[in-house]
Amino acid sequence: MSSGDRQIETDELLIGYAGQALCEPISFSVQTGAGLGIIGANGSGKSSLIRTVLGLQPAVSGTVIYCGSPLDEGSARFRQEVAVQVTDGVFFEELTVAEHLEMVARGHRIKAWQAAVDNELEFFQLTEVTQRLPQELSSGQRRKLLLAAALIRPASLLILDEPEQRLDQRIRTKLYRRLRQLRAKQVTLLVVTHDPQLIRECLDEVVLLDGDQVQTIDAQSGALWLER
Numbered sequence: 001m002s003s004g005d006r007q008i009e010t011d012e013l014l015i016g017y018a019g020q021a022l023c024e025p026i027s028f029s030v031q032t033g034a035g036l037g038i039i040g041a042n043g044s045g046k047s048s049l050i051r052t053v054l055g056l057q058p059a060v061s062g063t064v065i066y067c068g069s070p071l072d073e074g075s076a077r078f079r080q081e082v083a084v085q086v087t088d089g090v091f092f093e094e095l096t097v098a099e100h101l102e103m104v105a106r107g108h109r110i111k112a113w114q115a116a117v118d119n120e121l122e123f124f125q126l127t128e129v130t131q132r133l134p135q136e137l138s139s140g141q142r143r144k145l146l147l148a149a150a151l152i153r154p155a156s157l158l159i160l161d162e163p164e165q166r167l168d169q170r171i172r173t174k175l176y177r178r179l180r181q182l183r184a185k186q187v188t189l190l191v192v193t194h195d196p197q198l199i200r201e202c203l204d205e206v207v208l209l210d211g212d213q214v215q216t217i218d219a220q221s222g223a224l225w226l227e228r
């Protein structure tokens with residue numbers, strides 16, 4: 001495999017706080033168009049790993065490599081190519097649901113931005129709440145808005161932190177179908193999840209954070225680990 005095939009990878013990445021590692025070093029590599037999950041018990045370090053990969057939190061040591069070079073999360077290329085949904089996503093309290101999506105779509109220079117916004121509102125069943133402010137939404141509706149904001153924009157790598165959280169089963173199933181369609185278009189997925197269905201339907205492998213130990217296993221074994 002040439003480095004050109006690998007979209008994002010970590011090399012002996014130690015994650016943690018105040019110089020204290022949470023687990024052994026993590027090395028993974030995700031090829032363009034592949035799907036990698038991150039699983040483990042509550043508090044095992046999944047969100048910390050995502051935050052470290054995104055440069056939102058410093059690594060204790062080790063590196064994150066994006067398309068063959070050390071990741072620069074501030075670079076125009078990274079911001080253009082990578083769409084992110086993190087659990088504690090930020091809203092503008094004075095912008096409505098529709099305005100949030102309009103801002104993202106126009107910020108990414110989507111010409112038919114109105115149609116793209118309407119499409120997301122329809123997909124996530126947010127048409128009844130388009131004029132509401134974030135604080136007027138249910139927790140599930142807020143989660144759907146975060147996902148819509150990540151999916152409305154073009155991206156070649158999609159990083160999602162527990163996208164299933166607070167979604168009803170019908171939306172989950174619809175979302176997973178969409179993730180499979182994105183993968184068919186060579187979009188790469190890096191996803192923290194507790195949902196075996198997402199792993200089976202959308203991913204190839206998972207990184208399992210199991211106490212101090214870290215291992216990469218196939219998707220079916222990962223789903224079974226969550227179900228045991």
Ligand SMILES: Nc1ncnc2c1ncn2[C@@H]1O[C@H](COP(=O)(O)OP(=O)(O)OP(=O)(O)O)[C@@H](O)[C@H]1O
Nearest residue numbers: 017018022040041042043044045046047048049192
């Ligand atoms: N800012 C912080 N400072 C110090 N420790 C932290 C900080 N944030 C998280 N931790 C600790 O790091 C560990 C890993 O947390 P993290 O949020 O990465 O877990 P997780 O695997 O995503 O958990 P969950 O499944 O509950 O979302 C936990 O023990 C947590 O208490």
